[in-house]
Amino acid sequence: MSLTRAEVExxxxxxxxxxxxxxxxxxxxxxxxxxxxxxxxxxxxxxxxEPMAHALDVANVFADDVALPGxxxxxxxxxxxxxxxxxxxxxxxxxx
Amino acid sequence: xxxxxxxxxxxxxxxxxxxxxxxxATRAYLDRIAELxxxxxxxxxxxxDRALSAAKEIDARRARGETLGLxxxxxxxxxxxxxxxxxxxxxxxxxxxxxxxxxDATVIARLKAADAVLLGRTNMDEFAxxxxxxxxxxxxxxxxxxxxxxxxxxxxxxxxxxxARMAPVAIGSDTGGSIRQPAGLCGITGLKPTYGRVSRxxxxxxxxxxxxxxxxxxTAEDAALLLEAIAGHDRLDSTSLDVAAERYSESVxxxxxxxxxxxxxxxxxxxxxxxxxxAVRKAIEVYESLGATIDEISLPHSKYAVATYYIIxxxxxxxxxxxxxxxxxxxxxxxxxxxxELETERRALVAAGNKAAAExxxxxxxxxxxxxxxxxxxxxxxxxxxxxxxxxxxxxxxxYYLKALKVxxxxxxxxxxxxxxxxxxxxxxxxxxxxxxxxxxNDPLAMYLDDVYTVSANLAGCxxxxxxxxxxxxxLPIGVxxxxxxxxxxxxxxxxxxxxxxxx
Numbered sequence: 001m002s003l004t005r006a007e008v009e010x011x012x013x014x015x016x017x018x019x020x021x022x023x024x025x026x027x028x029x030x031x032x033x034x035x036x037x038x039x040x041x042x043x044x045x046x047x048x049x050e051p052m053a054h055a056l057d058v059a060n061v062f063a064d065d066v067a068l069p070g071x072x073x074x075x076x077x078x079x080x081x082x083x084x085x086x087x088x089x090x091x092x093x094x095x096x
Numbered sequence: 097x098x099x100x101x102x103x104x105x106x107x108x109x110x111x112x113x114x115x116x117x118x119x120x121a122t123r124a125y126l127d128r129i130a131e132l133x134x135x136x137x138x139x140x141x142x143x144x145d146r147a148l149s150a151a152k153e154i155d156a157r158r159a160r161g162e163t164l165g166l167x168x169x170x171x172x173x174x175x176x177x178x179x180x181x182x183x184x185x186x187x188x189x190x191x192x193x194x195x196x197x198x199x200d201a202t203v204i205a206r207l208k209a210a211d212a213v214l215l216g217r218t219n220m221d222e223f224a225x226x227x228x229x230x231x232x233x234x235x236x237x238x239x240x241x242x243x244x245x246x247x248x249x250x251x252x253x254x255x256x257x258x259x260a261r262m263a264p265v266a267i268g269s270d271t272g273g274s275i276r277q278p279a280g281l282c283g284i285t286g287l288k289p290t291y292g293r294v295s296r297x298x299x300x301x302x303x304x305x306x307x308x309x310x311x312x313x314x315t316a317e318d319a320a321l322l323l324e325a326i327a328g329h330d331r332l333d334s335t336s337l338d339v340a341a342e343r344y345s346e347s348v349x350x351x352x353x354x355x356x357x358x359x360x361x362x363x364x365x366x367x368x369x370x371x372x373x374x375a376v377r378k379a380i381e382v383y384e385s386l387g388a389t390i391d392e393i394s395l396p397h398s399k400y401a402v403a404t405y406y407i408i409x410x411x412x413x414x415x416x417x418x419x420x421x422x423x424x425x426x427x428x429x430x431x432x433x434x435x436x437e438l439e440t441e442r443r444a445l446v447a448a449g450n451k452a453a454a455e456x457x458x459x460x461x462x463x464x465x466x467x468x469x470x471x472x473x474x475x476x477x478x479x480x481x482x483x484x485x486x487x488x489x490x491x492x493x494x495x496y497y498l499k500a501l502k503v504x505x506x507x508x509x510x511x512x513x514x515x516x517x518x519x520x521x522x523x524x525x526x527x528x529x530x531x532x533x534x535x536x537x538n539d540p541l542a543m544y545l546d547d548v549y550t551v552s553a554n555l556a557g558c559x560x561x562x563x564x565x566x567x568x569x570x571x572l573p574i575g576v577x578x579x580x581x582x583x584x585x586x587x588x589x590x591x592x593x594x595x596x597x598x599x600x
Contacts, residue, residue: 008482013458015414015485016421017478018466031483033541038403041499044506051501052508054305054335055291055557061334075198081428090423091431091460 003032099124104170104264104318105345111169114158118169122151122213125171129215129262136238138256140176140186142216147171151213165210166325166345172207173263175254176217177224178309179298180204187300188232189222191426191472201298202330203267203309210325215263218253222474223417224269224302226250227277227546228536231476236533239282241572245530248278254312255282259573265313265322269299271306272405273525273550276562279312280525280575283564285592286312287319290582291557292337294323295330303412304335306405306554315600316563316592320344323585339583348589355591357383357578358393358518363549369528375566375574376524379595383522386594391518395510398552400503405551406544407487407500414484417477422468429467438463479540508556515581520591522578524549525562529572553579561588563596 005028012019012027019027073086082089099121102110110116126144133139154169179185179197181204186192200208207214221231229237229252237252239245240260247256251268255278258266268275270288279286287310294309301307311322321344328341359380364373380390422428438457445454458466473481487496514521527548536543553560558579565576580588 003486007486011482011486011489013462013466014489015481016418016462016465016469017473017481018463018470019478023475023478027479027482030479030540031486034406034483034544035486037541037544038407038496038500041400041403041407041503042495044397044400044503046499046502046506049502049505051498052505053501055508055555056335056337063331071198078198079195079425081422081426082431088423091435091464093459093461 003028003035100128100261100264102264103315104313105321107264108168108170108321118151118154118158118213119148121169122147122171122215125215125263132260132262135243136240136256136260137219137235138237138253138260138262139173139216140188140219140234140253141184147213147215154211154213167207167210167212167321170212170265171215171263172212172322173215173218173254173257173266174204174207175220175251175266175268177220177269177300178204178267179300180214185300187223188220188234189472189474189477190233191420193233193427195425197298199298202295202332203326204298206326207267212325218251218257218266220252221250222477223300223413224250224271224274225413225476225480227273227543229253229278230533230537231474233474238533239530241283242530244532245572246281246533248281248526248530250274251278251286251312255279255284255286258282258284258312258314265311265318267309267322267326268312269307269309270554271302271308272409272547272554275310275312276525276550276560276575276577277547279562280577281530281573283573283575284312284314285316285319285561285563286310287323287561287585287588288553288559289323289327289585290337290559291554292335293559293583293585294327295333295336297330297332301416303409304416305412306409308554315596316561316589317345317348319561320348320589320593323589337583342586344586344589347586348593350590351386351594352519352587352590353387355383355386355388355520356391356518357388358391358514358521360393360395360398360514360521360523362395362398363523367527367548368524371568372524372526372528372574376522376576379565379576380522382595382599386598393514393518393521395514395521395552397503397506397510401507401552401555402545402548404500404503404507404555405547406483407496408504408555410480410484411488411497412484414481414488417481420469420472421465427468427472429464429471431464434463434467435460476540504555507552511552511556511558511581519587520578520580520584522576525575525577529568529570529574549577557582559583559585559588561592563592565599
């Protein structure tokens with residue numbers, strides 16, 4: 001599968017990145033190389049192999065249902081790039 | 097002998113008897129940092145006043161006869177990837193340049209509880225993505241053995257700091273070799289514990305199923321001491337193993353009887369530098385002389401490890417790094433400029449009669465995300481986010497991510513089989529000694545292939561240790577790696593200690 005510049009541009013939107021023309025060109029070539037390399041996995045027969053999403057075969061870990069102190073609001077907001085007293089502020093989400 | 101020449105274990109002993117004051121030792125390291133850091137760029141931040149006052153406090157508590165923690169007064173450097181309450185935690189990224197962590201990572205809390213003196217924060221590849229130390233937004237770390245060369249990465253600053261005696265020990269993190277590879281290239285000892293052995297709470301996430309925090313030190317004995325202080329179950333990390341940490345510092349000096357080492361033929365194939373192959377073969381002979389038995393084993397899927405890793409790790413990274421949205425913390429683009437850019441684009445499209453495209457333009461919120469992330473992430477981070485997003489996108493998930501998860505299982509099964517026969521697998525850490533800074537800057541795939549000997553342990557969830565076993569004709573360190581089964585840290589440390597006792 002070879003990767004096109006248009007696909008890279010589409011993925012950049014999915015990834016919430018905004019790439020310059022030069023970045024799109026470089027990324028198309030570099031990602032293409034890496035994808036070409038990883039495609040060697042296709043030569044392996046993995047039918048019936050259980051996917052391994054995690055290094056540990058752990059089951060759910062449950063905690064007692066007890067409220068514990070969390071991060072205080074001011075501490076949570078302290079690093080906000082744009083905020084008011086109680087909220088994070090972002091550009092308008094709905095139309096004007 | 098200067099204070100900075102003492103091993104961590106020796107220093108802790110001398111602090112304990114009062115022969116050396118903690119303030120004195122801390123000052124010696126701070127002086128060394130002030131002297132060498134301008135050249136090596138190992139530390140991103142050093143808070144000398146805070147470290148000294150913490151050291152004086154420990155001296156005062158000792159003078160009052162208080163019982164102190166395991167590391168009582170030992171200076172420790174920490175990779176800038178672990179949250180420390182009230183202090184910047186940057187991950188060597190413009191994204192987090194001004195981020196101040198609101199809480200302590202469990203590893204930091206344990207270091208504090210063990211009465212370590214935190215010297216400062218070490219440089220790294222941005223968000224721990226890289227194997228050279230060059231991907232830092234704040235400049236490459238330089239190898240103490242030759243400042244024109246890379247340290248390896250991503251725990252570049254921690255490796256350089258220990259190698260240059262700017263710290264007795266340091267904390268690193270290892271997702272695909274980020275402790276072991278720079279340890280090998282800088283001539284120090286670095287251990288990647290079993291996944292789940294050390295808490296990841298407060299570790300800035302890169303690839304959550306692979307990330308693990310571990311010790312970097314001059315010797316296995318020192319690494320054992322630091323591991324003992326940070327290992328153990330943590331209810332704040334649901335992937336933490338509910339198994340008590342061992343007393344590694346007590347057992348490390350006990351030699352192993354009838355050690356069974358495996359040598360994988362796949363580790364000595366094409367691409368391995370001749371001097372490294374020879375040095376590792378020599379290390380194997382050293383073990384034989386110590387009574388170890390050597391068995392040939394096979395890890396048939398190891399040739400697929402890099403491909404598997406460079407699907408799984410970017411997929412997890414693209415998901416983890418989605419949190420950097422410019423809204424909650426981290427860098428945010430200039431909103432006015434962003435709005436006017438959007439307006440200019442819209443007018444141009446309308447003027448060109450392309451109404452549909454004008455209506456499809458990013459919303460201000462989406463453009464804010466995109467610009468904020470693009471301005472603050474470096475090229476390697478962007479590449480991995482793109483790679484992961486692509487591999488997880490509709491239509492490709494099965495061919496890439498799901499396939500990689502299945503191959504991961506096969507890699508794990510190779511290890512399970514090998515560890516039925518042997519206690520540890522001995523082999524190289526890197527295919528070549530440290531290269532010149534800039535040599536692979538435009539070839540990401542070549543850099544990924546450097547991880548060939550280290551990524552499997554992370555994929556399989558095993559532990560691994562790298563330590564020096566020689567030098568190249570150019571005087572650069574060569575490392576050897578031992579990989580062990582889950583929770584095999586004690587054996588790896590003891591095996592490395594046996595080697596170091598007779599070779600150093």
